[in-house]
Amino acid sequence: MAERAAHTTTSVQTKPSIFELIAQESLAETVYPAFKRIVQFLVSRNPELWGWLGNWCDESYLVLNSFIQYYYMKNRSASFAETFYGLERVSVLKDDLHKLNSRQKFWSLMWLTIFPYLMTKFEQLAEKYRYEEAYESETLFALPKSYKVGVIKCNSTLNFLFGTANLAQYLLYMTGRSHYHKILFRLIKVSLVYYDDEDQLSLRDLWSCAWRGRTKIPDFSSQLVLKTLSAGFEAGAFFLQCLNWYNLQSVERKQQILPLPKPPPQISRGLRPDLCPICQNRRRIPTALATSGEVFCFKCIKPVLDNDKKCPVTGLPSTVNDLIRIYHH
Template structure:
C-alpha cells in the first residue's frame, strides 16, 4: 500500500507539483480574504465614523488590491502570489513556456488575472445577494416585481445548483490530477490555458537578478514618462503588498483561530459594541400632536408601525423603514454601527 501511494506525495517526473502543493497554494489566498475581512470588521465596530466606509466597500477595495498584486506577480514571475510562494509558475499548456521572469504571454496573462481576481469577487457578491433575498423571504417582504427582477430572482434561485455543479467539476478535476489523467488540477487553469510546474534553478536566478532601470532619455515624450512613472508606482504598491502578505501569511493560522467558532465567546467580549446612551427625558417629551416621542419612528417621524429594534444599537423603528435603510446602507441610522438584516428584531407587544 505504501509503495502504491508514494506517487501521491512526490512530484512527478515531468515536474508537475504534487496535489498537496497545489491545494496548499489554493487555500493560501482563500485564508487571506476572511482574515482581512475580520480585521476590517473589528475596526468598523470600534470606530464606525472613521472605518465604516472601509467595511461597506471592503469587497471592491480588496479586489482592486488583489488585481494589483496578481498583476505584479504574473508580470514578474509568471505565477500568482500564492503560486510563487510555493515556487510554482504558469506555462502554456502546449509547451514548457518561456522563462518565468519574462511573465506570461498577453492572452494568458489577462485571462489569468481576470480569473484570479474577478471570479472570487463576483462569487462573493452573488452569495451576499442570495443571502439578502433569503432574508427578504424570511421576513415576508413583498417588493414590486418587474420582469427583469423576476429573471434576476430566477437566476439567483438556480445559483446554488450551478455552484454545486462547479464544486463537483473541481473535485473531479483534482481526482484526475491525482492519478495523472490531466495536467491541471483546477478548471480555472483550463480556462486560462495554462498549467502549473515547478520553478527551475535558472528561473530563480533570473528573478533574483534586478535589472537596472533605464535612464530617462530626453527624447521621451511626456506621455511615455507618465506611463513609466505610473508603471513604477503600481509595481511599488504591488511589491509592498506582496511583502506584507509574505510576512503576514505566517499569522493566518492564528487569525483563523481568533475568529473560529470555538473562540467566538472570547471575541464577542473583546470586540462587542459599546451600549449607546439612552435619550434624555424621552418619556417626558411630546411632539406637537401630543403623542409621546418614544412612540415615534426616528426615520419617518410618525407613530411606529410593527416595532422593530436593532440588535447593534437598541433603537426601535418602523419595520419597513429600518429594513429599507439597513438594506441600502448596512448601518444603524442613528449610531452608524455596521448592521445587517439579521440584526432586525421584531417587538411583539401583548396589546398588539
C-alpha cells in the first residue's frame, strides 16, 4: 500500500501542465520548417552541390530526425523537444509509473520519425490531387477521378479523427482523468513526467571525473562527444525559439509602421470584362489573382507566374499561391 501511495504521489507531483506539453510540441513543429529553410538557402547558393538535398528534403530530414530522436530516446527516454523542456516518458501500468520497456521505446521512436514522415507525404499527395481537381490540371499519367477524390476524403477524415481524438485526450488530461495528453501516448501506454536528472552527469562533472581518473579515456571521449552534441542541439533549439519570436515581432512591427498602400491605377485594356487579359478569349476555369484582382484563365496565368513571378497586367509580385478559383453558380 505504501509503495502504491508513493507511486501515486509521484505521478501527481511530476505531472507537467498542458501549457508545457503544448510548448514542447510547438518546438518540435519548428524544427522541420527550419530544416527546409536551411535546405532552400543551400540550394539557392549552390544548386549543383546541394540540388539533390532539395529533391530529397523530406527523406534527408527523416534520417537526421531519426538519429537525433534515437539518441535522446536511448539516453533520456524522451524526444528532443521533451528533453529541452525537462520531460521524460514513463510507462503507465495500472496507474503506476515505470521506466519504458523496449517495445514502448521502439513505438515511441516510430511515432516521432516514421509516422510524421508518412503523414507529411500523404498530406502532400492529397494537396496535389486537390489542386488538380480544383483547376482541372492535366498530368502525364492520369489517374481515375474516384481515386483522387478517395485520397482527398481519406486525408480529411484522418485529420478530423486524429484532431478530435487529441482534443478529447487534452480535455481528459486537464481534468485529471487520464495520464495521456495525446491519443498516440494512450495507444502505447506512455505518459510524460518531469525528468529526474540526479543520476546524469553534466559536462563539468564529466571533466571532473576524468581529471580524477574515475573514468576511462574511451568512455570519457564518447560521453564528451555525446554531451557536446546534446548541448549543441539544445542551444540550437533555443536559437530557433528566439528566431521565431523575433520574426513574429518584426512582422507585427512592419505591419504597424507601414502605411496603407494606394490602390493601383485603373488600367483600360479595351477588353470585355469576361475575356482573359492574356489570351483575350472567354475565360476558361476563371481564376483571380489576389495581389491585383485580375481574373485570368488558369492555364494562361499559371505558366506566367511560374516564369515571371508577377502579374502580367499590373506587374505586382505574385506566385501560384495567390491564385483563387472562381466558381459560377
